[in-house]
Amino acid sequence: MHGSLPSKVPAGKQKTWKKIQTMVRRTLFIVALKKSYPWIQLSGHSENFAPGEQGVVLKRLCESEQCCLQSLMADVLRPFVPAYLGVLERDGERYVQMEDLLTNFRSPSIMDCKMGLRTYLEEEEKPVLRADLFNKMIAVEPNAPTPQECARGAITKPRYMQWREATSSSASLGFRIEGIKKSDGTLLQDFKKTKTCKQILKIFKDFTEEKRCILEQYRQRLIELRSTLEVSPFFISHEVIGSSLLFLHDHKGQAKVWMIDFGKTLPLPPGQILNHRLPWHEGNREDGYLWGLDNLIDIMTEAATQTTLEENVNSTQAPSSRR
Numbered sequence: 001m002h003g004s005l006p007s008k009v010p011a012g013k014q015k016t017w018k019k020i021q022t023m024v025r026r027t028l029f030i031v032a033l034k035k036s037y038p039w040i041q042l043s044g045h046s047e048n049f050a051p052g053e054q055g056v057v058l059k060r061l062c063e064s065e066q067c068c069l070q071s072l073m074a075d076v077l078r079p080f081v082p083a084y085l086g087v088l089e090r091d092g093e094r095y096v097q098m099e100d101l102l103t104n105f106r107s108p109s110i111m112d113c114k115m116g117l118r119t120y121l122e123e124e125e126k127p128v129l130r131a132d133l134f135n136k137m138i139a140v141e142p143n144a145p146t147p148q149e150c151a152r153g154a155i156t157k158p159r160y161m162q163w164r165e166a167t168s169s170s171a172s173l174g175f176r177i178e179g180i181k182k183s184d185g186t187l188l189q190d191f192k193k194t195k196t197c198k199q200i201l202k203i204f205k206d207f208t209e210e211k212r213c214i215l216e217q218y219r220q221r222l223i224e225l226r227s228t229l230e231v232s233p234f235f236i237s238h239e240v241i242g243s244s245l246l247f248l249h250d251h252k253g254q255a256k257v258w259m260i261d262f263g264k265t266l267p268l269p270p271g272q273i274l275n276h277r278l279p280w281h282e283g284n285r286e287d288g289y290l291w292g293l294d295n296l297i298d299i300m301t302e303a304a305t306q307t308t309l310e311e312n313v314n315s316t317q318a319p320s321s322r323r
């Protein structure tokens with residue numbers, strides 16, 4: 001057999017060699033398994049990412065995101081963000097290297113929720129007319145553009161972003177679902193008109209297959225995140241726009257949530273702080289992040305409660321149905 005020892009080797013040594021062979025085989029098997037998981041991107045710009053080493057995500061370098069990740073490594077929020085692993089230059093392009101959050105999950109179910117009631121920066125308010133955004137708007141809501149916008153066949157980015165916020169749950173609940181990938185491979189990205197608590201509740205229950213332990217872990221993790229955000233020096237001194245919460249669970253029963261995407265997270269001028277729950281008006285830089293998280297926790301709690309009640313009803317009904 002390939003790799004077996006010559007018969008002249010004494011029996012004791014053969015035993016040790018066999019142990020080593022088994023260990024090497026097991027290690028290779030684990031490495032092979034770990035390498036076999038695919039890169040899954042639920043939202044955002046595909047050109048922003050490049051294949052990285054095992055366990056590492058390469059995202060095109062954006063200085064504000066790099067600064068945030070660096071600062072977050074020294075903040076109380078560190079357990080809630082991917083580890084920052086430095087900068088890599090490849091083929092003339094610079095990338096931020098960060099921990100791949102999928103690494104320790106097997107065939108995970110994934111959900112991306114974009115946080116905040118405002119998803120664009122005030123300084124993005126440039127009067128540039130864009131036909132691509134007009135076309136994306138009419139694909140979802142043909143009657144959304146005004147007659148003037150229809151005549152131009154173009155709209156500005158703030159107009160598009162505000163329409164996106166109002167059409168989805170960003171403006172009314174302070175967060176929106178961007179995408180879901182279920183463990184069976186189903187990819188769901190059609191959430192642009194998902195707006196009400198009732199719709200979101202149903203999606204959360206479907207995403208978790210109404211597993212109480214998964215819903216409960218998500219709820220606990222979100223509550224921990226909220227208490228950490230409330231005392232974080234980083235969070236109080238930054239405007240957090242367009243950042244997402246990435247939800248991951250698998251059949252082993254593990255479920256976790258992380259903060260990702262800090263491309264539009266900016267430090268405030270020295271001495272200025274944000275409340276993160278106040279409404280936004282021009283110039284106050286409020287993002288509604290914590291307000292959105294409060295609403296998200298309420299809906300997750302409702303999903304966990306409903307699932308618990310349904311389980312209780314089913315368990316009390318079971319004996320009579322057997323009769």
Ligand SMILES: Nc1ncnc2c1ncn2[C@@H]1O[C@H](COP(=O)(O)OP(=O)(O)OP(=O)(O)O)[C@@H](O)[C@H]1O
Nearest residue numbers: 040041042043044045048082099100101102112261
């Ligand atoms: N550290 C990570 N580990 C695993 N998956 C990740 C990680 N970072 C990002 N992703 C995946 O990539 C997707 C897009 O990430 P991200 O929001 O950072 O991209 P983006 O191009 O900046 O998005 P946007 O255009 O909304 O600003 C996420 O929804 C997630 O599926």
Ligand SMILES: O=P(O)(O)O[C@@H]1[C@H](O)[C@H](O)[C@@H](OP(=O)(O)O)[C@H](OP(=O)(O)O)[C@H]1O
Nearest residue numbers: 044045119120133136157161164242263264
């Ligand atoms: O979700 P949609 O409807 O596809 O809309 C996009 C989404 O809001 C992205 O967050 C935004 O990129 P940024 O977060 O980087 O601003 C992008 O702007 P863009 O077209 O200027 O890239 C929008 O087109």
